Structure formats: structure tokens, C-alpha cells
Amino acid sequence: MASDHVDVLIVGAGLSGVGAACHLRRNRPEKTYAVLEARGAIGGTWDLFRYPGIRSDSDMYTLGYSFKPWTNPLAIADGDSIRDYVRETAREYGVDEHIRFHHRVLAAEWDSARARWTVHAHRDDTGEDVTLTCAFLFTCSGYYRYDAGYTPDLPGARAYTGRLVHPQHWPADLDHTGRRVVVIGSGATAVTLVPALAERAAHVTMLQRSPTYVVALPARDALADALRRFLPPRAAYPVVRWKNVLFGTATFQLSRRAPKLVKRFLRRAAKSRLPAGYDVDRHFSPRYDPWDQRLCVVPDGDLFTAIGQGRASVVTDRIETLTATGLRLASGAELTADVVVTATGLNLLVLGGMTITVDGERVDLARTVAYKGMMLSGVPNFAMTIGYTNASWTLKADLVATYVCRLLTHLDDTGQQVVTPLAPAYGELEPLIDLKSGYVLRSVDALPKQGAAAPWRLHQNYPRDVLLMRHGRLADSGVRFSRAGTPSMTDRLPGSEHAEVGDPADTPAG
Numbered sequence: 001m002a003s004d005h006v007d008v009l010i011v012g013a014g015l016s017g018v019g020a021a022c023h024l025r026r027n028r029p030e031k032t033y034a035v036l037e038a039r040g041a042i043g044g045t046w047d048l049f050r051y052p053g054i055r056s057d058s059d060m061y062t063l064g065y066s067f068k069p070w071t072n073p074l075a076i077a078d079g080d081s082i083r084d085y086v087r088e089t090a091r092e093y094g095v096d097e098h099i100r101f102h103h104r105v106l107a108a109e110w111d112s113a114r115a116r117w118t119v120h121a122h123r124d125d126t127g128e129d130v131t132l133t134c135a136f137l138f139t140c141s142g143y144y145r146y147d148a149g150y151t152p153d154l155p156g157a158r159a160y161t162g163r164l165v166h167p168q169h170w171p172a173d174l175d176h177t178g179r180r181v182v183v184i185g186s187g188a189t190a191v192t193l194v195p196a197l198a199e200r201a202a203h204v205t206m207l208q209r210s211p212t213y214v215v216a217l218p219a220r221d222a223l224a225d226a227l228r229r230f231l232p233p234r235a236a237y238p239v240v241r242w243k244n245v246l247f248g249t250a251t252f253q254l255s256r257r258a259p260k261l262v263k264r265f266l267r268r269a270a271k272s273r274l275p276a277g278y279d280v281d282r283h284f285s286p287r288y289d290p291w292d293q294r295l296c297v298v299p300d301g302d303l304f305t306a307i308g309q310g311r312a313s314v315v316t317d318r319i320e321t322l323t324a325t326g327l328r329l330a331s332g333a334e335l336t337a338d339v340v341v342t343a344t345g346l347n348l349l350v351l352g353g354m355t356i357t358v359d360g361e362r363v364d365l366a367r368t369v370a371y372k373g374m375m376l377s378g379v380p381n382f383a384m385t386i387g388y389t390n391a392s393w394t395l396k397a398d399l400v401a402t403y404v405c406r407l408l409t410h411l412d413d414t415g416q417q418v419v420t421p422l423a424p425a426y427g428e429l430e431p432l433i434d435l436k437s438g439y440v441l442r443s444v445d446a447l448p449k450q451g452a453a454a455p456w457r458l459h460q461n462y463p464r465d466v467l468l469m470r471h472g473r474l475a476d477s478g479v480r481f482s483r484a485g486t487p488s489m490t491d492r493l494p495g496s497e498h499a500e501v502g503d504p505a506d507t508p509a510g
């Protein structure tokens, strides 16, 4: 059993974990840290997913880190380029030397007497169990299960004689050249896969139960291209980043305030890229409002182009059963398929499946309230990274990491050791992730909650969060600072924490 201690322990070496470590290096270089990563590689999502065409659907000026300009001319980038960017960043900041691969974190136990976490990990390469201790635990473990994507029950799947694949586990030996492919689903993965597969397949059919909003955006950013000619990347990057932030924020707000108008606009935009007479209402006009679920971006309208050229088509119907040669649909239609791709989504997993215990009591995450979307009520010296649902993940990840550095500085400056979020004293609680997508709804009961007002409310608004998290007060009414030995709080839901007697050494909040 190996055992050691660091100031900050980061879980996960994806975009967020590498970013968190870089922020620490930049802002608190004297702090010791380690990154525990379950897999054998850096990059998380951008290393795991290998399906044809894998790419971002956010622009890289906002999906990139605040401190490292994205210099690739493509604003919507392929998975390999994103993985290379994350690895290069890790190398640049020496973070790669602090990553311990093949360490899956299983459990973390907080001890108030020592103000310390004991973290248990399992090494899948050696079979060894490893224990580390740390003062602050920072989870950057993404939001979904790595071992299994979500596949609904497909009647007749056993009878099907072609290849049935999930995009999360794309077989390296699968050659779809000249094959008839059916992609089940209509989310970001499906709309990415369809035009990419259609380049070599005989034909690709996107089979969806109901439509999704699909919007075409330029693969290159005109402002970035213009600025690149006379400004160095460090000067041009923040300008393009803020332009995209403000555009994204404005369109989200407009979608929320005038959904009918945005609906009409999206319909018209799709129609203009589809062949004359195409049934845009059946295949591209969802029943829900824009941003009830994430919009799907297609660079330069590649999906619409593939449809226009007859290489791909969309069928909106229900599956009755898989057959030996394809699928039979509720309408009675049959689709022949050599390959069926289940682009049916992810299985949500909070905190990478690890259990959290505070002073011997197991924390039920569903009975916690998130503070500023990044800490949990009643859980001391702990932060987690969950990105925006309506904007690039990294915008929030950068803010969370910056905030953690500020907290560490505040603890040192005030001679305290412990920061514990409180739950709101009153008010309605809602799930932390407010999307109505299937993967969220399937796991909604296991999610932490959010409160009705700041600092427990997620506004999904980056400019507002910049003020709150980069410049806002640390010692606000939602948090308690204390010294080692302060008893923990036993109830993490509204009501009781504020009534608890704090340690006399607590920083007054308010």
C-alpha cells in the first residue's frame, strides 16, 4: 500500500483536470498536488471517443483554456486536435509529471479533526490499492460513465446479423465503406457521425424518434481569421473568446425570452439549407423550446449538405424491432442496414462514481445543495467541475479552478484550514443540471440540487459568473470558514446548517 500527502488532489486528467492543475501552477505554485487518472492517457472525452468525425460542437475559442490561446484555424475542431491541445498544455505546465495514471478513485473520507481527506484509489494496471491524503479534494471527473454508453432496450437486437456499435466504443476494425448505415439518435453525436460516415458509406440514415434543433455555424471564425493577420495569438484570443461568449449569451437569453421567434429563425435557417420541398417540420422542428436541450451545431451545415446530395437521409419514426437485416419501424417501413450505430447517449455519473464520507457519515449527493455550482453543502474542502450546459464546458471549468485558487489563498491568509458550504436556509430546490435531455432525466434523482438564489443558483451565465467567481466575495452567507477540529455538519439540506453553532474561530459570514 503506497501512501502520501499533497495539498490538492485532482481527480481526472481530462480538459478540466489538466486545466485545474495549470491554474494551480499559475496561481499557487507553492502548493503540492497530484492528479489521479483512471485511464492510461490524458484527455478524457477527447481521448475516449474515436468515432468517425468526432469533433467539438462548441467553438474552440471558448472550449479552449482562458490562459492558452487556441491557434488552430478551425474554430470547430476535430477530437485529435483537442486531445493534442490538452496534452500540449499539460506538458507546457509540467502537469504531465504529476499525473498518476491507472488510478481509479473509489472513495474519499473527510476527517474534521485533522482537516484532511483520505482518498482510496485502485490501480487497474498493478491491482494495487493506493491511499493518499490531501487538504483539498478537487474532482474533475466529467459527468458520464466511461465503461458503458447508454443503449436503450432494442427489441430483436439478437436477431440482427449486421454490426451493432455504440459511438463510445467504436471498433477500430469497422470499415463502413460502401455499407448501408443506420444511426439511431438525433443528438450531437448522431449529427456529427452522419455526414462523416456518409463520405464513404453507400448511404446513411439518421433514424430519430423526434427532431432536435440543428444549426449550421461556420467551421472557421471570420473575426479570428482577420485578427490573426495582424495580432499575436495572446492578443487576438481573448477578443474572439469574448465575442463568442457574448454572442452565445445573447442567443441563449433570446431563446429563453422569445422562444417562438428563435424557433421560427432556426426552422427558416434549416429550410434554406435543405432541398426544395423537404419536410423540415417533420425532421427538424422539435416540439420543445430551443435550449430545453442543447442545440446541435453542424459546421458549415455538413449534415444538410449530405442530405442535399442524397448521401444521407433522416427518418422520424419509432423502432418496432430489429430484424436479421435491419430495422422495422412503427409505420411499417423497413430500413436495411449493414451497420447500426446506437448514438443514443451517455449514462450520467456524478463524481466519477466515488463515494464521499464526512466524519464517518456517507454523503448522499442527492441530499446536498451545490454552492456556486462547484462545492457541496456540508462537504468541506471539496470542489467539483461541472461545465455549462448552454455554453462551452471550459468557461465554467476555468472559473471553478480560479475560485479554488482564491479559496486556498483566503484560507492561508486568514489562518483557517477548512471551508464548508452551507445549504440555503429556505427556498425551492431543483436538480443541478436543468436540461430535459434523456441522459439528465434518467439520473435526475441522483444529482445534487441547486437553490433558488445566488450563491446556490446556477444562472448558466458566464459574464455573471465572472463577476461572482473571479471578483465576488469569498466569505459570503453560503459558506463557513473554520479551523481543523470544527465539527462537521450533519444535515446538508436547507434549514438546519444555519442554526448550527459554529466554532468561535469561524470567519463571520454575511
Ligand SMILES: Cc1cc2nc3c(=O)[nH]c(=O)nc-3n(C[C@H](O)[C@H](O)[C@H](O)COP(=O)(O)OP(=O)(O)OC[C@H]3O[C@@H](n4cnc5c(N)ncnc54)[C@H](O)[C@@H]3O)c2cc1C
Residues within 6 Å of the ligand: 011, 012, 013, 014, 015, 016, 017, 036, 037, 038, 039, 043, 044, 045, 046, 049, 055, 056, 057, 058, 063, 103, 104, 105, 106, 140, 141, 142, 143, 144, 146, 189, 351, 352, 353, 354, 385, 387, 391, 392, 393, 394
Ligand atoms: C462526444 C462528446 C462531445 C462533446 N463536445 C463538447 C463540446 O463541443 N463543447 C462542450 O462544452 N462540451 C462538450 N462535451 C462535454 C465534454 O465532456 C467537456 O467538453 C469536457 O471534455 C469535459 O472535460 P472533463 O475533464 O471535465 O471531463 P472528461 O473529459 O470526461 O474527463 C474526465 C476524466 O476523469 C477521469 N475519471 C473519471 N472518474 C474517475 C475516477 N473515479 N478516478 C480517476 N479518474 C476518473 C476519466 O477517466 C477522464 O479522463 C462533449 C462530450 C462528449 C461525450
